[in-house]
Amino acid sequence: MRAIAQLWLLPCRQMPLLGILAHLLWMAALACLVWMTPHPADAALGAGLLAMGSWFWHLGLATTLRGACQPETFLLPAFRRRLAAFGLLDALAWVGLPAMLALARGVPHVPLGAALLLLAGAMGFAMGVERWVSLLFWPLLVLAGWMPGLAGVIVQDALNSPLTLPLLLLVAALLLRVALRPMLQVADRPPDASPLEGIALGRNVGTGTAPRRSALGQRIEGWFDAIAQQAMDRALARYREQPSASRRRTLVRRLLLPHDNAAAIGLRIAIMAVFATLYVVVALHRQHFNATVVGAYAVLIALARFPQIGRGMQRMRPNLADLYLTLAPTTRTEYQQTLADALLVLVPIGTLTAVAYTALGIVLTHATQPGLMLLVTLVVATGGGLVALAVHLVGPQHAVGRQLVNAAVLMGTMAVYWGGVWLVDTLGYGFGGGLLALVTLGFGLGAWFAAQREYQRRAPCFETPLA
Incomplete structure (x- = not known):
């Protein structure tokens, strides 16, 4: 018993x-x-x-x-x-x-x-x-x-x-x-996936846990993995042809973020568009549907990627020791700066994703104010992405602290989004949009630069995180 x-x-x-x-x-x-x-x-x-x-x-x-x-x-x-x-x-x-x-x-x-x-x-x-x-x-x-x-x-x-x-x-x-x-099936454990991969099919279920994947999930994972391998091979070949700081940074990005290249982003948006289209056509085809909600939902989807940064970088600590020895930086600040620059690409990727989903929602819902939705989504997704990356890069290491910080970022971003909708609708695209961009992007850039300085100040950690 x-x-x-x-x-x-x-x-x-x-x-x-x-x-x-x-x-x-x-x-x-x-x-x-x-x-x-x-x-x-x-x-x-x-x-x-x-x-x-x-x-x-x-x-x-x-x-x-x-x-x-x-x-x-x-x-x-x-x-x-x-x-x-x-x-x-x-x-x-x-x-x-x-x-x-x-x-x-x-x-x-x-x-x-x-x-x-x-x-x-x-x-x-x-x-x-x-x-x-x-x-x-x-x-x-x-x-x-x-x-x-x-x-x-x-x-x-x-x-x-x-x-x-x-x-x-x-x-x-x-x-x-x-x-x-x-x-109940006893089988060999599949190879571990990257903690910072860009798909959510149940592979990152935690350390020591064998993921359970369906046949469809395995097929989609195979597509993303093949695209990631091709992108890594191309980046490595270009770097060998002509080594440079930018191509080195691209190579680090392909290593840390395997599913954040152009082809993988397009595939991810296409898969999400199929499900979003089915959902909108079947469930939300209503006469009085508020199309502005689509932009808010698109921003939330874009920000859902950033909580993975904190826990993913923590899980990758032992593997980052190999990256440190491979890069052979002259100072630890240079190494930390390399990682921060590599992760910064997630902000424009998140903005592109949010704008793409918003544009799809505009088409499906026949929105009456497409320009307002696209402008507010563009500004808020960029500013929110900078803040989210900053707080998850240098934020709390404990799971509860990360969840509280993430909740605060999401609620603040949603407040800024609806405030931006009202501001642009009231003051116009020029003055209202400019004021929204000044406040939102100014705060986001300030948070990112402060987090970047703090991250460069910290010493690299390669110890295995406690379970």
Whole structure:
């Protein structure tokens, strides 16, 4: 039982807020079943709370178990048997016990409700292991929000159909198979990815954790890796032909930021454009949609890259020792300046990304003020990128501190964006845009130069970060 208790404590220790929220929802749902009248509305409230808690809990549970199920972990005595016992107890707590209470209270549709609870838990668990599973249910949620009347008719017909229960159980079983098969498979660990790579397909899941990648994710990763290798080969060939400071800086950028060359940026924007187009056409095709929100969302997407700088550079410390010996700088200030100059390219890349997404949103939403959106996005994305790079380059080393700093940067950037929209709309493109650029870019450049001086003052660190 001690091993089973440790498995249960894994998500509670790594994600305490999620564990507390999930179990509070579990207790609230059981309270609804025990003390409320066996009315369909009360039962639906309890089932909804329980399904939400089960989805949260099993999403976090799968995330932590994905890191625990390593090839060496299966060498532990009876690990698979204890993992199966933990799964049975978990199903009893989240499905069996509520179903028995509902039967005792005379709640209607108990088998169907138990099947839905099992599906909610399996769905959360599968999404925690294989992120692409969420793409299977996203169209259903969009369709339900787009045509609620049709969704209500389907639900009513499903309640009276004898095929609903076996269909729900079959889907839950398939989801569990999709999640458990890669988790329980013992295979060699794939090579580690760069902590500063520019794609988010689940490869940077943390040190010592084997990433789980779908076939589509592996194919896209292969495209990006091939482009990165070609860009590195070209930069190395140019540097060998004619060594110079600029080509040396380009070579360092290709090494630190493998997926931030022109071809990879274009591919990343194209992939994002496909998903954005589907989302806007299906979910946001509304008559009174505020198109200005698109620019704000584009700026947020561009700034989402910068938190990777702090934790990525921290994880790369042992590898940066090889870079230091290869560059052989005369002073440590020169080495720090080389790294800062290499990372500065992320600011124009972020600005280009934000402007491209804004332009796509203007076309899709038929925005009435395209010039205002492009101008404000251009200025705010540039200033916000400078500030974000500055604070994540020299900011807190602890994870909590980085999260607080990132939240402050995002909230401040959004305030500046909406203030800039009002300013340009009120004072015009010339005076309002100039004032916005003066304040935003002035603050961003000041923050970057201050951070650059602080980063050059610091001594290079090559020690392995503490877990």
